[in-house]
Amino acid sequence: MSRGHRLALAILLLTAATAPVGTAPVTANAGDGALVTAVPNPTADGDAGEYAVVRVPTASTANWTLDDGERVVAVPTDRPAARVALTATPNATRRLTDVPVVAVPALALSNAGERLRLRRNGAAAAALTYRDAPEGDRLVRTDDGTAWRPLGYQPRDVHRYGPATVTGFVLPDSPSLPVETLRSARRRLLLAGYTLTSSRVVDALIAAHRRGVAVRVLVDAEPVGGRTARGAAALDRLAAAGVDVRALGGPRARFDYHHPKYAVVDDRALVLTENWKPAGVGGRSSRGWGVVVDSAPVAADLAALFRADAGWRDALPWRRFRRGKTFAPGASAEGSYPSRFEPTETTAAGVRVLTAPGNAESALVGVIDGADDRVDVIQPTVGRRDGPLLRATIRAAERGVRVRILVSGAWYVAEENAALVEWLNGLAERRDLPLTARVAEPAGRYEKIHAKGVVADGVVVVGSLNWNENAVSENREVALAVRSDALAAYFRETFVADWQGRGRVGRTTWVVVAGALAALVLAVVVARKTIRFA
Structure with missing residues (x-):
């Protein structure tokens, strides 16, 4: 239970x-x-x-x-x-x-x-x-x-910080940025994640440790499906090099899963939607979002969170945790994708640190409820249709905000996402709401959507928070809400590119699309012209 x-x-x-x-x-x-x-x-x-x-x-x-x-x-x-x-x-x-x-x-x-x-x-x-x-x-x-x-869990309030320089980027387009950020560490490097298998990340952590940087790593003890031999070998390498590696879990665990993806690098905070593995930060598979915040207070906030999470009895030293365990083989992602979007740097008016369990869900609902113009949501999938986050997006559409929801077409969520999209588009059609949902089709630009992001007017939310009940109430999750019109414009541009990538829009909307195509074909025949589709 x-x-x-x-x-x-x-x-x-x-x-x-x-x-x-x-x-x-x-x-x-x-x-x-x-x-x-x-x-x-x-x-x-x-x-x-x-x-x-x-x-x-x-x-x-x-x-x-x-x-x-x-x-x-x-x-x-x-x-x-x-x-x-x-x-x-x-x-x-x-x-x-x-x-x-x-x-x-x-x-x-x-x-x-x-x-x-x-x-x-x-x-x-x-x-x-x-x-x-x-x-x-x-x-x-x-x-x-x-x-x-x-025991050991302390609820947190939403923490707010002033202006900061923020770099936004997407994956798989910019796989070098997160690793280069880790490589730049001079004093401290705290890496929190769900899984860690990337050899490039491991190399960066060991190199930082050898030049005197205080390096610590915290990962989930029992990820879904079990830890792979590749992941165990990565943690073995770090522990053998002298890096403090801990696995959070076991019978006294404070959280169902330690699921955040962030790093504290000196006085900067790197927050991602992606795991520390080739499919994520390696750019070999997933569409992901990320930000680097150059702010000592934000970095200090996440460092304090790291210390609290790594300092309880459910965060076991890796060597002790792995004693007597065997790990199954696992394949590594090997995809190759084009780089269409370069990172962007801007000054944000404010940054909020959101965490789950505790405040992330209510804070994100507040972000959506505060939108007056547009809300764009990208998620691998959405849990309950009556959940607070999806209800907030529907409320936004009811007050005239233009809402778009883009979900993954990966095989393991394809059926449920197709049903969700059809339900949302049917709801919008029946009630004449400015809301549209699509299942993404990557068209060779990435393999699957793994990003968990929201752009609500001039606020961007980036982090590990999936839109399901377990994530908001049982998992450790971390996200940043960044207020910046320029950053919002950047992520909205990438969203639109993914949205227009021949996304499937559900049977209800395809009726409209098919009618438009039929009219276009008729016009072409009448005009006796030939159209070639690329």
Whole structure:
């Protein structure tokens, strides 16, 4: 069962002990104290390490206690920190939290559900009620109330930064740009990805390490279909050269998949839609988008994210993770494609860093909802038809915004994308909306669409976020929203080229196209002229 389904099963309420179920917690002032979080079901035999975090005033003369209706434990107030983790197994708990740990032998939390009460001199100060605690999760506050989140996961806000120099590029047209960016590192090089198999990328990382650059790599532990022998060999080379390589996953994983594609190179941020492999950054297969942002604050933001993701117990050193494992052979993409679009450099008015789980979906919905003129979307495929992102594009069309949605024609999504395109075009025709969808036909310019991009008026969104429920709620994803009319014009130009590449537009629209062609043929016959189609 995915974490998303487990979240749906968890019914959580933070309440004042004297308030009706469903009301907000009462923590009006520092003297009231608070129940901050609970971890009733850690991933350990006998739930070793389970704990509850409380906040009470330090050096308080009051008598603070925590009870579940059966047992009562004292909450110490002689600690230097107001926030403490109460637990019966302190050694195990210290491996799970950075909060100061206090041993409370009588504390026991039920996985099936509990009502904990924090009391001050016997009077209720706060309470925490939960049911069906998911394994390895803890309670966190969200904009909508509370939710279970994996241990080690910290929700992030959208981070906004000022003007910056931005270089935009597309793949397979500019495969040298991402590798040359990596090769330019002088101080630090942090590379985060889903998979890594490119020998050119590995060479650049090892060369940087040998000239004294601080190089670290973080990839997903168990990509879909398993890791190939080629991918394992690439990581082996890096580890043997002394590069810090970690694989994020396993039974305590915070995310279903570590799926971002970014690098921090000194004070620049490189964010891609493509994986670190020949098919992606090597330009051997996929249509992809990318940006390089020359901005110390943006680079620092992604560096902090990298450290947080690589610093938890689910990010295992590669050599330890791969011990005893075998890997299946895998073929590498060997396509060759023309370079039609050169990179472009411009100054962006602002850059926002979006991450999932957490804020990426709502931020992207906001970008689409803010469009007044045009929205162009390129995606490998789209998940639910009633998902928030697709609904936002339909809302845009309903208010008169011209919307185009281009999806991949790759064999593994061909059937579902054809059905989606027909449904969207049928919807647009029935409701007279300025919305059109197409299945792309590369016509020799690339093999398949792997880009995940949006151009909404003067805002470009580039990153790893697929338009499906798992990506927005369960995966680690990273995207940048860049405000720049020039960058928007660049990516819209590449979009139009892909859009016009003889894309299939669905049976409904083909009726119109066929009628137009018939009229053209009739005109040609009447005029007794010959037309040659290239």
